[in-house]
Amino acid sequence: MATSHPFLLDSILALTALHLASIEVDNRQTWIEAASRYQSQTCAEFGKVIAEITYDQYEPAFVASVFIMLYAQGFPVISRETHSDALSQVLEVRTLISGCAAIFTKLNDMGIEGELGGWLSNPDTEENLYSKSQNKGKIVQSLDELGSTIETNTSPNRTLFKATWQFLHQAIGPWPKIGAHGGVIAWPLFIAEEFISLVREGDWLARILFLHYASGMRLVCNRWYVQDWGRRLVHATVQPLEEIPPIWRDTISWMKEGIEQDQTILAYRSADGN
Known part of the structure; x- marks a missing residue:
């Protein structure tokens, strides 16, 4: 799907680079810079797509919106940013979750039968327990x-x-x-x-x-x-x-x-x- 939709590919690369920043501590800054570049490209292209979205773009748009949201959730943690306004951080993620939900609702309303069936979360899926x-x-x-x-x-x-x-x-x-x-x-x-x-x-x-x-x-x-x-x-x-x-x-x-x-x-x- 990503090879046909560059905005989705960029969102995958952004999230991947951020993930690598969480793993390769010695190279964190390099990966964060790469993640930021790809995320900027994602948002620029994604905005154009959403403005005039077509039938075949709804599924990749939904996946990209999820990755954009996860990136926003993870970036302050991985980059070690500190914010005094905790509520503002939550509201940013809330806005992005709302975007994911809106696209998902549209997918359901349109009855699109695509490639996402096996990807969507099952309510009975369990967290990986190890500490809390x-x-x-x-x-x-x-x-x-x-x-x-x-x-x-x-x-x-x-x-x-x-x-x-x-x-x-x-x-x-x-x-x-x-x-x-x-x-x-x-x-x-x-x-x-x-x-x-x-x-x-x-x-x-x-x-x-x-x-x-x-x-x-x-x-x-x-x-x-x-x-x-x-x-x-x-x-x-x-x-x-x-x-x-x-x-x-x-x-x-x-x-x-x-x-x-x-x-x-x-x-x-x-x-x-x-």
């Missing part, structure tokens, strides 16, 4: 407690919080299976603009829901384009906080302990060459 199995129980327990808190909440945003919580529970609950909604990586696709505004405004229930998503991302750290994404999100969200309300202190405490454990594990792996 002990954390799911704590995250789900905390989520359940948060659900009870939301039930008794009397703010005008209670319905919004309940819907956001439900989507997050559906994302994390099936793990290590991906689940019907794409797992925790896909959760930003289901959050409402109103919720995003509440996080930005510092609403504590919204913050705590977002932090549970960040903790959930730690479960998929085995993916090379995720790695310590969850730890980084927790750290970027918690670090600026000053006065934490008593009701949330225990929650914030175990999340901070978790990212400290992650830091220790990452340091050990780095020293061990893995």
